[in-house]
Structures are given as C-alpha cells and as structure tokens.
C-alpha cells in the first residue's frame with residue numbers, strides 16, 4: 151500500500167502547484183485532446199494501406215498539411231512531419247549538408263543541443279568546419295561578424311535560432327536571413343520556441359523546425375519546413391513516407407493534434423501575447439520592487455526583442471543547502487534553471503555565454519496562456535519570503 155503512495159505524482163503533496171515552465175513543455179489543451187482521440191480508436195488506418203482505412207488516413211494527413219500551410223502562409227509540400235524538434239533540426243542540418251556538399255557552417259554557442267550536437271559530430275568527423283558567431287553580453291548576434299564570415303564562406307550554411315529557449319531572446323530573422331541569402335549561403339533556423347507564439351517569417355529562410363508540445367499540442371510530433379525547391383535526402387529512410395523524405399508510419403493522432411494546437415495558437419496569438427506580456431511586466435516590476443539585487447539575463451525586458459511570457463532572472467545567491475530552483479520546487483512551483491535538457495546535460499551551456507548570470511541563482515520563468523496574476527503574486531510572495539528569511543550572500 152505504501153508503495154502505491156510513493157508512486158503518486160509529487161504534485162499531489164502540495165496544497166498549491168504552479169507551473170511556470172511552459173518553455174520546457176505545455177499541457178495539451180482540451181480541444182486538441184478531443185480532436186486527436188478518435189484517430190487512436192475509430193480512424194486508426196495506416197496511410198500507406200491501399201484500402202478504405204488507408205485512404206481515409208491519407209486524406210487526414212493531406213488536409214492537416216494544407217491547414218498548417220494556410221496557417222503559416224507556406225506551401226503544403228514544404229512541410230515534412232517528424233517526431234519533433236530534435237529530429238527536425240538533425241534532419242535539416244545533416245541532410246542539407248549532404249545534399250549541397252556544404253563545408254562551412256556558422257552557428258552560435260547558445261543554440262539548442264539538437265543543433266549543436268549534430269554539428270559538433272560533423273565537425274569532429276572532419277566533414278565540416280564549424281564556426282561560432284560573436285554574441286553580445288545579452289546573447290544577440292553580431293551582424294558585422296556574420297557579414298565577415300559570409301564574405302569568406304558564401305556557399306556555407308548559417309544556423310541561428312529564432313527564439314532562444316533559455317533567454318527568450320528573439321533574432322531579427324528577416325535581417326539575418328536576407329543578409330545570408332544575399333551572399334548565397336543557406337539559412338536554417340530553429341523555430342521550436344517561436345512557431346505558434348509569435349509571427350515567424352518562414353518565407354525568409356531555407357529550413358525551419360517546429361514541435362507541437364511547445365504550443366499545447368502532443369509530444370512526439372513536429373515538422374521541418376523546407377522551402378520549395380529543396381529536396382532533402384531522408385535522415386530516416388524506410389517505407390518512403392513524406393514523399394520519400396522521412397520513412398516511418400505517420401503519427402496521425404499527433405499530426406491532427408499538432409494541426410489543432412497550431413490553429414488555436416495562431417487564432418489566439420494576439421490576445422495570448424498581450425496576456426503573457428502583462429504577466430511578464432507585472433512580474434518584472436514587482437520582483438524589482440520586492441527583491442533587491444535582481445537583474446535579468448538576455449533581453450527579456452524588451453517586448454520586441456524577446457518571447458512573450460519568458461523571463462530569465464539572475465537572483466542574488468541563497469545561502470542555503472539548495473538552489474532557488476529546488477527551493478521553489480519544494481514549495482510546488484515548477485521553474486527551470488536553464489532548459490529542461492540542460493538539467494540532464496550538467497548545467498546550462500547558454501548561461502555560460504551570458505556574464506550577467508555568473509555567480510547568481512538563475513531562474514527561467516515561462517508563463518503559459520492559462521497562468522494567472524494570482525499565481526504570479528503567489529510566486530512573488532514565496533520569493534520575497536525566501537529572500538527575507540534566508541541570508542543573502544551576495545553583496546547588494
């Protein structure tokens with residue numbers, strides 16, 4: 151019996167549980183669950199089958215692809231479904247490098263590991279020369295440095311993320327992509343944190359990636375956008391699905407869920423941005439008023455230069471046995487020190503590039519559409535209490 155209780159989710163032990171980690175993942179919204187459920191039970195066909203169930207499944211994929219294309223003002227054939235953002239990034243990078251015999255790649259040190267790892271592997275194998283663009287202290291790309299690189303490597307590939315998952319910093323994608331393509335180089339951008347949340351100029355780039363669980367869709371489904379004219383060799387070869395570009399039986403409940411989630415995200419994008427930015431403004435104002443010595447990592451105080459609802463705060467160090475992230479977790483508040491993945495990989499490689507984070511308790515708060523002012527106030531009260539009762543070791 152006791153055994154059973156230990157397997158209950160931790161959440162049930164808290165009187166109040168608050169989730170401020172929507173950049174790690176989001177909850178599936180009720181209309182999305184409703185839309186996808188019948189595709190597990192009633193409409194379960196394999197789209198490659200030649201009978202009625204297969205034809206029905208194929209139609210669902212076609213209409214989902216068209217709907218996504220309409221929502222993003224792109225062409226249906228520019229979408230290749232994948233198992234999520236990691237696969238889409240690997241696919242875009244490895245397959246474009248192979249297809250176009252690319253030798254030089256420019257990226258940044260604050261990209262997601264789904265970009266850095268495949269590029270490092272290719273560099274270590276001697277397949278590419280990998281360079282890193284200069285960043286300023288807030289993680290913004292240096293345009294003069296990018297330009298200098300492009301002058302040397304006009305046939306290269308530039309991979310820079312649209313929205314940074316830890317800092318929320320937004321790249322001026324139109325400017326960077328126009329400059330890169332003007333030299334003749336290819337542009338890949340990781341748009342996993344921006345698609346559905348802010349407008350994304352997909353038409354400006356060659357390759358972009360998306361993952362449904364970041365915008366209230368299911369986990370395990372995403373897509374690669376490959377601009378018309380690019381035909382990439384499959385990363386996963388098999389049964390020739392996705393026009394021969396991605397083998398594997400299609401995840402139809404996932405595709406239906408992704409489509410519905412994207413439709414909802416884009417339909418309500420303006421009001422969601424307004425809500426998230428008002429939560430953010432309130433949080434930033436209050437935290438500065440209530441806790442002396444806080445500062446911010448990245449440009450989260452600017453609406454134009456950062457994702458709505460994401461704030462990376464550098465707090466004074468707590469003089470206690472656990473980190474601030476752990477102290478908040480013990481009180482039922484889910485936040486993140488870096489990204490969810492950096493918890494696995496031993497610290498944040500992103501914050502290592504951001505001097506304002508050094509020697510601080512760094513916490514990423516990422517709000518979702520369902521978060522409320524009451525929750526923000528509750529967390530502010532807990533933070534204030536923590537800093538009143540604990541010895542603050544940093545000289546203020």
Ligand code: PLP
Pocket residue numbers: 173174233234235236237239262264311313314315340342343360361362370372489491
């Ligand atoms: N790229 C970025 C910027 C992310 O934040 C994530 C997820 O954390 C990924 C890629 C990986 O996406 P997925 O979880 O769908 O594999």
